[in-house]
Amino acid sequence: MTRIPAIFDESDLERRLLRKGSERRQALDPHCSDCGRTPLAGEVISVFGQRPVCALCRGAHPGEPSAQETVRHVEHGVSVRRALPRVA
Ligand SMILES: [Zn+2]
Secondary structure: OOOOOOOOOHHHHHHHHHHHHHHHHHHHOOOOOOOOOOOOOOOEEEEEOOEEEOOOOHHHOOOOOOEEEEOOOOOOOOOOOOOOOOOO
8 A cells, every 4th residue: 555645744735734724814803004003902093095004003093084994803794693582
């Protein structure tokens, strides 16, 4: 019986998967276009044109933003909730 040679050892695979997941999550998280900070959950992001700006950098932009969004928790929309029992 031929044995398939291991290309990666187990710790390399874990590190690669962790890095891949972390990079994917960072790409999806909103970032401030001024300071690069990832806003906290519940913080309001103001959008000027196509540029999202965090609450700390908001003062550097005069005028009204074109949109404002509240940053949601990372589990928003993907978490599982317990259904309430039906009352007959
Ligand atoms: Zn900022």
